[in-house]
Amino acid sequence: MILDLFRLDGHTAIVTGASRGLGAAMADALEQAGARVVRTSSSDADLRDRNAVASLLDRAGDADILVNNAGIIRRADLVDYSDEDWDDVIEVNLRSVFALSRDFARRLVARKAKGRIINIASMLSFQGGLRVVAYTAAKSGILGLTRALANELAPLGINVNAIAPGYMATDNTQALRDDPQRSRDILARIPAGRWGTPEDLAGAVVFLASPASEYVHATTLTVDGGWLSR
Numbered sequence: 001m002i003l004d005l006f007r008l009d010g011h012t013a014i015v016t017g018a019s020r021g022l023g024a025a026m027a028d029a030l031e032q033a034g035a036r037v038v039r040t041s042s043s044d045a046d047l048r049d050r051n052a053v054a055s056l057l058d059r060a061g062d063a064d065i066l067v068n069n070a071g072i073i074r075r076a077d078l079v080d081y082s083d084e085d086w087d088d089v090i091e092v093n094l095r096s097v098f099a100l101s102r103d104f105a106r107r108l109v110a111r112k113a114k115g116r117i118i119n120i121a122s123m124l125s126f127q128g129g130l131r132v133v134a135y136t137a138a139k140s141g142i143l144g145l146t147r148a149l150a151n152e153l154a155p156l157g158i159n160v161n162a163i164a165p166g167y168m169a170t171d172n173t174q175a176l177r178d179d180p181q182r183s184r185d186i187l188a189r190i191p192a193g194r195w196g197t198p199e200d201l202a203g204a205v206v207f208l209a210s211p212a213s214e215y216v217h218a219t220t221l222t223v224d225g226g227w228l229s230r
Contacts, residue, residue, distance in 0.1 A: 005212040009034035012063040013209060014056070016040045016047065016100070017070030021170040022120065025198030026067055026205040033206045038063065040070070047096035048088060053103055064115040065209045066104045068097040071120065071138075073172050075131045086134045093138035098145060101160070105153055114157035118208050119146050121164035121220055123227060143220055150218035159217055161208045166224025168196040192225030 013030045017023040019041035027037045038060040045052045047070055057063070071093045074085035101117050108115040122139040129136045142162060150160040167173060167186050176182050177195070187193065204223050207213050222228055 006206055006210045007034050008065070008206070008210055011065055011209070012036045012038065012061065013065035013067060014038045014040065014060045014063045014104075015067040015069055016045070016056075016096075017042070019043070021172075022165060022168060022198045022201055023067075023069040026069060026201055029199075029202035029206050030065070030067075030209060032202075033210065035065065035209070042070070047100075048091045050099070053096070053099045056100070057103055057107060062107075062111070062113070063104070064108065064113055065118070066100060066116070067118045067120070067205060067209075068100060069120045070096070071135075071172075073132060073135045075175065077131055078133055081133055089134035090138050093135065094141045094145070097142065101145075101149055105149075105156075105158055108158055109156055115159075116209050116213075117149065117153070117158065117160040118205060119160070119162040121146070121162045123164060123166055123222075123224060125162075125164055125220070126228060146220060147218045154217045159208070159213060161213070161216055161218065162220040163201060163204050163208065164220050164222045164224065165201060166190065166196050166222070166227045168198060168200070170198065189230050190225040190227050191229060194225065196223065196225055 013035045015023050015027040018027040018039035027039050031037050045056045072089055074089055119142050121142045124136040125139040125143045146160055146162040153160055201223055204221050
């Protein structure tokens with residue numbers, strides 16, 4: 001049955017940043033597809049702490065799906081942007097993705113297991129944005145990291161892909177939604193005519209985690225209501 005290709009029974013997934021928003025919705029979707037899901041949040045795994053990666057992976061056991069969703073955003077004009085904010089955003093949104101992916105892949109290779117790595121990119125992986133210079137740099141880096149990881153890991157049976165959510169109704173976009181002019185401008189550019197919801201990512205994450213995407217590597221799947229088409 002074609003629907004069986006989307007089942008995840010017997011698989012274990014790690015979803016970072018899964019306490020709310022996009023991460024919680026993706027974790028729920030993977031569970032509904034049959035996976036055991038290990039959810040992490042900043043309260044139990046501060047990804048700025050370089051010792052957190054090993055303990056997180058140890059807690060997850062023989063996981064074979066990794067969703068790198070955790071992220072932070074700091075907004076300020078470029079001339080006011082601090083080194084501390086830059087370092088924190090790059091550390092969580094890019095360096096930790098590299099470290100988690102590398103160590104996760106090491107464990108899969110050691111036990112000769114196949115697996116999936118799914119990185120969460122952004123519309124700012126493709127565009128510059130305003131007042132979010134570190135976030136834009138990190139999310140642009142996610143595209144390159146996804147391709148680089150896929151080139152090395154595809155021959156080892158590990159699929160690496162990314163999802164680029166559009167403008168979603170989450171905590172990260174609260175400031176935009178609270179600004180009447182910015183909110184109107186954003187909605188005017190979305191062909192679907194609405195902000196996305198975390199649940200809009202459910203199908204994408206299950207697809208990329210499941211056997212249905214067996215021959216999909218190094219792809220960034222946009223879930224953006226058509227934003228990039230304009």
